[in-house]
Amino acid sequence: MASPAPKSPEQSDKSKKYDRQLSFFLDADNIGKSRAQVATQLLLELNPDVKGDFVDESPKQILETNPDFFIGHTLVIATAISERVLVPLSTRLWDAGIPLIVARSYGFIGSIRIQVEEHTVVESHPDDQHPDLRLDAPFPALKQFADSFDMSQLELKDHARIPYVVPLYQALQTWMQQHDGAFPKSSKDKNELRDLIKKGNKNPDSEEQNFTEAIRAVNFAIRKTVVPTDVQDILNDNKCINLTSKSKPFWITAKAVKDFVDNEGKGLLPLRGSLPDMTSDTNNYVKLQQIYHKQSSKDAEIVFRRAQQLLYSLSQPRDNISEAYVKNFCKHESSIAIQRGSCITSEYDQKTANASEIALSLEQPDSMMVYYVMLRAIDRFFDEYNAYPGEFDDQLEVDIIKMKSCISKLLSEWSCGPLSKDDYVHEICRYGGAELHSVSAFIGGCAAQEAIKIITKQYKPINNTLIYDAISSNTATFAF
């Protein structure tokens, strides 16, 4: 891979190499040196803060002679690795709880497979998230602030600079009084509410900016605050409910949040405490911002205390969970996420393979699953013939037939019908094991990002297999 190159271990099969590329990092000055060594040296040059090491052995050798080598690594990335080595490696890492990323680049096709048993994400940073304003369940400080304004008495210039939360809240109160305390639900209700807000507009010439914002906010701010279903699932997960002395901070904090929801929160999550940008004078905006921030700090403090009690009852050290961790958790709790993966060994075992997903996708005419089948068939081909299909010009036609038979065998193992995709077989055999640098660079860049996601536990990783087709510039994700 162009970037990043695998750190360790390097590939050095004595027989026929499965690996087949030349790297940017290796130049004419390095003739005769170990590739792992040169790649490591040049990688370190990119960033002086990075420490690196290399092992001049094949993964196969290491698995046989020093299987504990992998323990202690946070993450392993494997590139250009044959099925025969990949399967025992994946089992070893799965058992050790070490995430594995497998990246490959083949002609115009690439793939990334992520193997991680359980991955929890606190900061998933979703693109669109509604602000947590709690207008349906105002806490005392918010109520007090919003009620403190007599909008009708304000002068026009002040009136136009009150944060929209206030007129929105006040109109909501009026509407609810008119409807026996009910909360607006239907679009008719919401239109009535919008009309109420409009009535408060003071400027005869044009709509005041804060009122425009209040009317717009009806869409997203007038809704019942709930615990999102994905979060509910996490809070009700067995790992959350039944903590053990080995439970990770994520689950202990999740349990503390759950206890908060069931008690102090009266069914709601701790307040996120973030106020979106809105038209306002600085003074009132800051006041309102402080109100949300204070309340969320209060909520997070309760969660923190609960987490500390849990740690104590689990006989875990108190500093396993810091206050900063809990604060951050509470701030992002409505988008916390969990992914549970599968072991590559079981994906490659016909008894446990996810055959129905394969079969179902292959029924779609344009599904990129066909490339998954091709990549698996290439592995079969290599294991059987010790070469890539189409590697030698004089074998091209014969290899096409052999490749088709590899595909049929795989399909019958999955109980799939025959595949009428001769075009794809021809294209794959055309590549003959060629690795195109720009395809490798794409896969390398993406795999690096996935590695960062897994290590930092921020953003959601690919779940769990990505197929890249550089012919059409498309990608697809499958879960095996």
Add this chain to the structure above:
Amino acid sequence: MDVAVQIKDAFPKRWCHLKKVLERTGPFCHPDFEPSTDVTNHFIMTTCKILVIGAGGLGCELLKNLALMGFKDIHVIDMDTIDLSNLNRQFLFRRKDIGQSKAEVAAKFINQRIPGCNVTPHYNKIQDFDECFYRQFHIVVCGLDSIVARRWINGMLISLLTYDDDGDLEQSSIIPMVDGGTEGFKGNVRVILPGISACIECTLDLFPPQVTYPLCTIASTPRLPEHCIEYVKVIQWPKENPYEAAIDGDDPVHINWIYEKASERANQFNISGVNFRLVQGVVKNIIPAVASTNAAIAAACTTEVFKIATSCSVPLSNYMVFNDVDGLYTYTYEAEKKDDCLACGQTAKVLEIKSTEIKLQQLIDQLTESYQMKNPGVTTSINGKNRTLYLPTVSSIEEQTRENLKKNLGDLGLENGSEINVADVTSPNTLVFVLKVASESMQVE
């Protein structure tokens, strides 16, 4: 030594991978594809001339990728010098290179590392070159963070198009443009065939207003209040670490500290407009440049250049968006060419105005809003005589013509059907608009 890299043997074999896709045909090739008999004698290695615009995060990746895909004649333009903050993702640069031209250092690095590849650097602005210069390239690749520069080069490539006597586009005048852009974890790749497929200007509404600022601007030449805020955020905060915590955009105490420091800095540079709300906005919109996004987008761009240059596969048609915030998601679609596009449209450009009673300033506002122009100047021709109505770029002329902004179009001699010439930084060409008064028909004498 069986694990050694046999470079001696490997160098002639460097292209053995390309051989497969260039010397063999396949079912997904472009109809024009003809298998090569000797890859080292292929068009991409002998004749093909590529221009890379930008030698920053995307540009470094593009140069490395193109060189390793077999392209031998590559030019690169970049007007910037290397800054400390570039080193973490612009991997062709080292600490010793700080202060030097990005284009020159990048070119030298590639030429040394990949024998046989010849990268020619241009430590220039794109505006320094004329049509003759741009006409020499077969494909232009952009790795820019500036929309204005993208629009300018787009306009340049369109102005190179020629038409035969029947009014048909001459294929040989088309220089394809591959454009990559990134922002945080998002990116896009597009292939533009000027005059044939959607151009940058056709899809201008896809570009959101820019929100990231280059560090050198922030550090040494701030202009906007945002620059002052960014400065405090990325330089002063980590240095002074006032609350021994990372910046929390929802903590008013943090925002207030940044607000105060940014105001001080703004005063130093006589910049006005730093207020609490702006600070909040800038602090929360943290969109860092991400090395891996650059790598993926530059790689996809390179694949497209390779496909266009060799026809070994059909190129992207014509727009791919990329996002790896949640898993990895891409979406590919065909952006549509606009008939009335300001840059590539064939129809006369009509600017509809309310009446000739509107002021020149209103006309200029209309141009900046409708066409996202930055600072347009307007000239016209009245009774065969050229007349400058407003020219903001030359200060002496700006002074002389400033009064015109307050005048009615009618008083300036413009009427329904008049032609105005508009010049702006977003295009290398002057654009001609015909004024049309909304209530009147065009057929006036």
